[in-house]
Amino acid sequence: MKSVKTVSFCYKPTAQTREVLETFRMMVNHAIQIALEEKVKGRLNLRNRIYREFRQRYEVHSNYPYSVAEVAWSIIKKHNRWHRKPSAERLIMKLDNESYSLNYSIICLPFRMGEPRIFIPLHYGDWQRSFLMDATLKRGSVTMTESTIIIAFSKETTVVEPLMKVGIDLNEKSVVLSDGARYDLSKVGRLHTEYGVRRRGFYARHPVDQRLKRKFCKDSREKVRVRQFLHLVSKKITEGAKAKRQAIILEELKGIRYVHERGNGESRGRRRRISQWPFGLLQQQIAYKAAWAGVPVEFVDASNTSKECSHCGYLNKGLKMTEREWRCPSCGVTLDRDLNAADNIERRGTIPCLAVVRSGAQGG
Numbered sequence: 001m002k003s004v005k006t007v008s009f010c011y012k013p014t015a016q017t018r019e020v021l022e023t024f025r026m027m028v029n030h031a032i033q034i035a036l037e038e039k040v041k042g043r044l045n046l047r048n049r050i051y052r053e054f055r056q057r058y059e060v061h062s063n064y065p066y067s068v069a070e071v072a073w074s075i076i077k078k079h080n081r082w083h084r085k086p087s088a089e090r091l092i093m094k095l096d097n098e099s100y101s102l103n104y105s106i107i108c109l110p111f112r113m114g115e116p117r118i119f120i121p122l123h124y125g126d127w128q129r130s131f132l133m134d135a136t137l138k139r140g141s142v143t144m145t146e147s148t149i150i151i152a153f154s155k156e157t158t159v160v161e162p163l164m165k166v167g168i169d170l171n172e173k174s175v176v177l178s179d180g181a182r183y184d185l186s187k188v189g190r191l192h193t194e195y196g197v198r199r200r201g202f203y204a205r206h207p208v209d210q211r212l213k214r215k216f217c218k219d220s221r222e223k224v225r226v227r228q229f230l231h232l233v234s235k236k237i238t239e240g241a242k243a244k245r246q247a248i249i250l251e252e253l254k255g256i257r258y259v260h261e262r263g264n265g266e267s268r269g270r271r272r273r274i275s276q277w278p279f280g281l282l283q284q285q286i287a288y289k290a291a292w293a294g295v296p297v298e299f300v301d302a303s304n305t306s307k308e309c310s311h312c313g314y315l316n317k318g319l320k321m322t323e324r325e326w327r328c329p330s331c332g333v334t335l336d337r338d339l340n341a342a343d344n345i346e347r348r349g350t351i352p353c354l355a356v357v358r359s360g361a362q363g364g
């Protein structure tokens, strides 16, 4: 199985890197215009149409027309016909893996025909360094923006046949694993509260300044800090699963916001906290890191995972949000509420495991 990881590096922009980006954007917009005016269909037809003309006109290296056609075509495809004309707005360039070379931490990009290639030193920390040093990884496409260079690394992962499954229950306060491990997530709530207070103070001071408001939203430290914190949690979960040879079973979270809509008896504050909670992000990170580490992942139906008895299967529809303990009215078993849910999630997983016996759990 092939898995891909994108690693982003900072670099020092120069007049030359800016020229590369601006030329690329100009070519993309030109290609879009040609595609629309001449009704060119498809990425390859577009490339064939622009190849010779663009190489002469913009004097760029032969790798460029293909990437330009690809980016232009994806913008056309994504474009909503009710909006104004499609165009490339941001300064962003993409080249395939055959266009560039990487010499440890220096990336080497082609640009103008007959001119020397551009060398850009990448800034890196320990984490990025581990990718640069790993000779077993394959390099994919490179994406360049005004401040970062993003390289896709890929590798063939062999999925190890798991010994057992582990169900993961995500809730507002914690992540609970069916093997008993638990991760406190109250920090996410605290960050939201902390930044929520700041935001309200900010809007009280600058009620109508749209430009400042956009800046404030864009440069959100809150998002960055939540993301960093969740990365640590998802890393620990995946490493644990790899060490114990577990297959990870996650809930499908499509309806989570629907479940927490108005009028379900929950307080407004709780609904707001839930709707801000990045459940999906944590799941994505787990799934992503697991794929990279060769740990199998399965998504299962999430309905009633907290209302069912993991011991006998009894469904307690009347279970209230406030009850933190699962007491089964049918078989009498007493369990932590979240652990019961995690057990149910684990049981719904269908990945074949070498050792599936779990004491007390019903088969299936």
Ligand SMILES: [Zn+2]
Pocket (backbone or CB within 6 Å): 309, 310, 311, 312, 313, 314, 328, 329, 330, 331, 332, 333
């Ligand atoms: Zn029961």
